[in-house]
Each structure stands twice: as structure tokens, then as C-alpha cells.
Amino acid sequence: MRFNKLISAAAAATLMASGVAYAETLTIATVNNGDMIRMQGLTDDFTAKTGHKVEWVTLEENVLRQRVTTDITTKGGAFDIMTIGMYETPIWGKNGWLVPLDDLSAEYNAADILPAMSGGLSYNGTMFAAPFYGESSMIMYRADLMKKAGLTMPDAPSWSFIAKAAREMTDRDNDINGICLRGKAGWGEGGAFITAMSNSFGARWFDENWNAQFDSREWSDTLNFFVNMMTDAGPAGYATNGFNENLSLFQQGKCGMWIDATVAASFVTNPKDSTVADKVGFALAPDNGMGVRSNWLWAWALAIPAGTQKEAAAKQFIEWATSNGYIELVASKEGWANVPPGARTSLYENANYKKVPFAQMTLDSILSADPNNSTVDPSPYVGVQFAAIPEFAGIATEVSQEFSAAYAGQQTVAEALAKAQALTNDAMEAAGYR
Amino acid sequence: MARAVTPRRKLFNTLLAWAVGMVIFFPIFWIFVLSFKTEGDAISTPLEVLTSAWTLESYAVVQDRSDYFKHFTNSVIIAVGSTLLGVLVAVPAAWSMAFVPSKRTRGILMWMLSTKMLPAVGVLYPIYLLFIEMGLLDSRTGLVVVLMLINLPIIVWMLYTYFREIPVEILEAARMDGASLRSELLYVLTPMAIPGIASTVLLNVILAWNEAFWTLNLTAAKAAPLTAFIASYSSPEGLFYAKLSAASVMAITPILIMGWFSQKQLVRGLTFGAVK
Numbered sequence: 001m002r003f004n005k006l007i008s009a010a011a012a013a014t015l016m017a018s019g020v021a022y023a024e025t026l027t028i029a030t031v032n033n034g035d036m037i038r039m040q041g042l043t044d045d046f047t048a049k050t051g052h053k054v055e056w057v058t059l060e061e062n063v064l065r066q067r068v069t070t071d072i073t074t075k076g077g078a079f080d081i082m083t084i085g086m087y088e089t090p091i092w093g094k095n096g097w098l099v100p101l102d103d104l105s106a107e108y109n110a111a112d113i114l115p116a117m118s119g120g121l122s123y124n125g126t127m128f129a130a131p132f133y134g135e136s137s138m139i140m141y142r143a144d145l146m147k148k149a150g151l152t153m154p155d156a157p158s159w160s161f162i163a164k165a166a167r168e169m170t171d172r173d174n175d176i177n178g179i180c181l182r183g184k185a186g187w188g189e190g191g192a193f194i195t196a197m198s199n200s201f202g203a204r205w206f207d208e209n210w211n212a213q214f215d216s217r218e219w220s221d222t223l224n225f226f227v228n229m230m231t232d233a234g235p236a237g238y239a240t241n242g243f244n245e246n247l248s249l250f251q252q253g254k255c256g257m258w259i260d261a262t263v264a265a266s267f268v269t270n271p272k273d274s275t276v277a278d279k280v281g282f283a284l285a286p287d288n289g290m291g292v293r294s295n296w297l298w299a300w301a302l303a304i305p306a307g308t309q310k311e312a313a314a315k316q317f318i319e320w321a322t323s324n325g326y327i328e329l330v331a332s333k334e335g336w337a338n339v340p341p342g343a344r345t346s347l348y349e350n351a352n353y354k355k356v357p358f359a360q361m362t363l364d365s366i367l368s369a370d371p372n373n374s375t376v377d378p379s380p381y382v383g384v385q386f387a388a389i390p391e392f393a394g395i396a397t398e399v400s401q402e403f404s405a406a407y408a409g410q411q412t413v414a415e416a417l418a419k420a421q422a423l424t425n426d427a428m429e430a431a432g433y434r
Numbered sequence: 435m436a437r438a439v440t441p442r443r444k445l446f447n448t449l450l451a452w453a454v455g456m457v458i459f460f461p462i463f464w465i466f467v468l469s470f471k472t473e474g475d476a477i478s479t480p481l482e483v484l485t486s487a488w489t490l491e492s493y494a495v496v497q498d499r500s501d502y503f504k505h506f507t508n509s510v511i512i513a514v515g516s517t518l519l520g521v522l523v524a525v526p527a528a529w530s531m532a533f534v535p536s537k538r539t540r541g542i543l544m545w546m547l548s549t550k551m552l553p554a555v556g557v558l559y560p561i562y563l564l565f566i567e568m569g570l571l572d573s574r575t576g577l578v579v580v581l582m583l584i585n586l587p588i589i590v591w592m593l594y595t596y597f598r599e600i601p602v603e604i605l606e607a608a609r610m611d612g613a614s615l616r617s618e619l620l621y622v623l624t625p626m627a628i629p630g631i632a633s634t635v636l637l638n639v640i641l642a643w644n645e646a647f648w649t650l651n652l653t654a655a656k657a658a659p660l661t662a663f664i665a666s667y668s669s670p671e672g673l674f675y676a677k678l679s680a681a682s683v684m685a686i687t688p689i690l691i692m693g694w695f696s697q698k699q700l701v702r703g704l705t706f707g708a709v710k
Contacts, residue, residue: 077571243670
């Protein structure tokens, strides 16, 4: 009897001890945007289900990138989960810096993740980050202004149609710009847009031997087309406009068309912030008849740095945050238009979500972007609006600065391309690619 | 002899000073205005911003989403702690340079100042690795030490300048009366240099409060001060202008109030020794 009591007490103590050890506090580094902030507000649901607590470190995108890169390269261990994108994931996965997410539970249904997303967040077939939301880019346009111009937007327009429509819709007297596009320096800002656009013009960053291609006719065509169109139909000072500046212009009714991230669709159709919420139409990003459209592919995803002491709890969080259950939780509290888009196939089969006006176009845009075949001519890199090599961010930032200087009229397009060619080749040579 | 200033010249100078002051102050004024607007109103034209309804909505959201007092407490501890530690180290250093100079004193002072010209990111990795090794990552202790080291050249320079104004004969008299080095520093030099030390402390508290590179890179959830609080509301994808403005107002208000009440000491300290 006494022995049994002893065993029972020991078992209870062990259980209690394991219970205490099991309740972890996870530190998660994330980016400041609407979907991530919404997730922070719903963290109590995760804590109620698992007992784990969460401490958030929310940072602006570029600060976050620098912060998590410093931590993971030094094995600092400051974070148990990091929010990273499609650019970092394959590089960090290849380096062994991330925990493979190949053993998630059956209920999680990893096969439901859109192939474009799981492919972009994998290295050698192993997924290293789970998509919280995915995005491509598409055209958002003012249906009323398009009608006034006597034009009809096709579902899949060409660049020549877009340029024509932009010029027709421009009304300088009423402060309406035919088209608003990113010109701001930065590889994730104007750099991302012009790279995706150049794909549709047949351009590429590198040939198969990692030689820069900015001296090609295709790049010249891309930049000249962009500058001419924006000069005729874009807003003043477009060289410094990024996502937020264009969102602001569009919401105030000052843009006829805006080609940008698909997640912007929920902002421009939200009557609380947008003065044109009921006048917006959607179309695929333009092409140039070469078989490649100018839309990009991106995901903000959750990954676990290798070496974390809280791997099991971190996986539980990732399963919770990127699951169908989380999507339903958001829908029940904030409506279907506000669920994180672009990550799961089943979301686009959901009858409620199909009613959201931009749902189908978002899916079509995501499906039409292929990171493994993003250029007309063969290229040695993976990625649509970036090349997934560690050197790309630095090089592309400098290149986009040269391009922005050309948009601002500080140098010619030819000069910008010549400088881009030289600095890219120099950097690739220094990095040992050439 | 002072130059005669005509009334017209005086009026022009006054207007010019006000104009420059307004230009400098305008961003703070605009942040203050935007913090009382909705996100939708905050992105409209300046005239529409001023005429639209005023609301505390952004403050409520910021207060709800973030733990302001945790960040505030961290800021106070880091700014005050690093400054006091810096003064503790700098007083003996400045004393030796001011009263027992060697032929290398000038060179040492210039070298100390030159370290301020090193881009901080150049030493990020070594310091980050040291922090990991010493278990100081995301700790207030680590930040107190780093910010003390960063501001030390300025503290030493300022104290050196003040100490040089104190007649060495007073210290010699104390020594003749039998004062030890410790007594000389504590009971003779420090009381005479209180105004200078006070302005040094004030300036360095402001510098440490506003420091954003190290405080963002060496912290995560526990030791993050108000600079991280502001950074969490900045975004290149999504409109957060009103909330960012509200967070900024909440972060800069304590230091603005402190600066307002101590401006006399600050100006006096900063111009000390400039006019003889």
C-alpha cells in the first residue's frame, strides 16, 4: 500500500513537472502588416488550446529582415519562430539554419498548401517554412474610369493595352493619374516590380553563366516602356512611390490603375478607408505576348531556427497559425474577406470565400507565377521578382537605386542600365559566380 | 564692444529664427496631428487632415496592442543606467586629462571621438557574438553597457571641457590641506562641476533614449525599449500612419517634457566655455 502511494506520488510529481516544462513561452519575430497583427490578437486561442504563451516582436519589414538574419547567422537563439519570405527560405534551408517542416501532423493536411507556395518555401523538396499568407500581383483598376475612357479591361491584358488605357484615363485637371506603379528604390519595392515586369518583356537578371543581362535589348525595352508610360500617365514623383504611397493615391481616387500585391485588394475594397471601394475591378498582371506574365509570387511564412530549445511548441504554433482552423477562426470574427489568403487550396474551394470579389483573381495570379520558370529565356536562378541567391538583396538594392535615379530624371535609362550591368557583374565576380 | 542692431535687422532676425524654428518643429507638430486622426483621414491631403474629425482611436489601438509601460520602463532603465555608469567612468578619465595631461592626451581625446565616426553596423556581428557568449542578448544590462560605451567619448569630452574651466589652484589647495585623491574628486571637483555634470547627464539621457540601432538589434521581447515600440508600427505594406504617429508621440513625450524643463541647463552646458 505504502509502495503504491509512493509510486502514485512519484507519477503525479513527474506529470506535474512535465506539465510545467511543457508550457513554453515562444518568442516570435514577425512583420508589421494587417494579417500578422490580426494573428497577434487571436493568440489567446492558441494559448487556450496548448497552454503555450507567445511573446511577439513586431518589426518593420526591412528591420525584421536584418534582425532575424543577424540572429540566425550567429545562432543567437533570440527567436523560436521567425517570419521570413520566399527569398530567405530556400537559402537558409540549404544552409541548414531552419528546422525541416516535414513531420507536421496529419490533421494539418500539408498537402492542402498551394503547390506554388510549398514549392517556393522548400529546398530539395523539403518544406522549411509554412505559408501564413501568399500573394501575387495583379491589376486593380477603376471600373468607372475605364468605362468613361470607352475601354473594357480584359481578364488578361497586354502591356500595350495597359499603356493605352493609362494614357486615356489620365485627367491631370482632376488630379487623376492613369496608372500608379512602384518606382521607389529597394529590392522589395520598385526592384520587385520592375523585375517582374522585365520577365514579361523577355529580360532576365543573369544568363546561364551568371553574366548580368542589363545590356540586353529586353531590359532597355522594359525600362523605356516603363519610364515613357509613367511620364505620360503616372503621378508626379513616382520615383519615390512604394506600396503605401500608391495605396494612398488609389484609395483617394487618384489612380486609374494600380498593379501591385494581391493583398491590397482587401484594402482598396474596404469602404472604411477607400473612397472608391465599390468601383474597383481586377485583372491579371499584363504580359507582352511572350508567354510570361508580369506578376510576382511571395509568401510571408513561419519558420523555426535550427537549435531552438522549443521546437515542439514552435511546431504546434505553426500548425495552429497556418491551419484551416485558423482561417475559420478569422472568418468567424472578422469575415471571409479578411482571412489570410493565398496559402491553402481548400480556401478557394470554400463557397463563402468564393463570394469575395478578388478571391478568384488572386488565385489565378498565384497559379500563373512559376518561380522555377520565371523568364522567357533560361536562367540559372529560382524566383520571380528575385534570384534566390544570398548576394541578390544587396545587388538588387543598388540596381533599383540606379533605376529610381533614371525615373527621377537624374540620369538616362541607358546610363542606369550601364551602371546596373557593371555593378552586378562586379558583385557576381567578387562572390565567385563568374 | 557690441555691434549696434537696427530695429529692422532685429525684426528680420527674429522672424528668421521663428521660421527656422517652425520648420524644425513642423514634423513633430504633424506627427501630433496625425496621431489624432483615423488611418483613412491620415492619408488625405493636408487641408483635409486638419479639417477632419479628431479621435483617440489610434491611441486606443496602440495601448491595446502593445505594452507601453514595459517599453517605457526599459527605456528609462537603459537611458538613465547607461548615463550614470558613463559618468562614473568618465569623471576620473576627464579629471586625469584635464589636470594631469600628458603629451598624448590630445591624441587620446581625438581617438576617442573618432570611434563615434565608425559605422555601428561594422561592429554589429562581433558585439552580437559577445552578447550571445555572455548571455546578454535581450537584457537591459547588456544595453546599459553598450550604450555607456557608445556615449562615453561624448561624456568624457564634455566633462573634460568643464573641468578645464576649474582653476587647478583650488585642487592644489585641497591637496595642501591633506585631501586624498578620492576626497579631491568627490568633495572638491565634483561639487564645482555639478552644472557641467548635470548638462552632460541630460544630453546623454536624450542620446540614449533616442538610440535606435543597438536597441533594435540587441533586444527581442524582454528588454525592448520605446524605439522598438515605434518600429513595431512602421510598415512598407499597409497604412499605419496614424498608429505610428500615436506610438511616436507616446515615445517622445517623456523626453520632450524632460528637455523642456531642463532646456536652461542644457543650453548652458552646451555653450559652456564657448564664450570667454
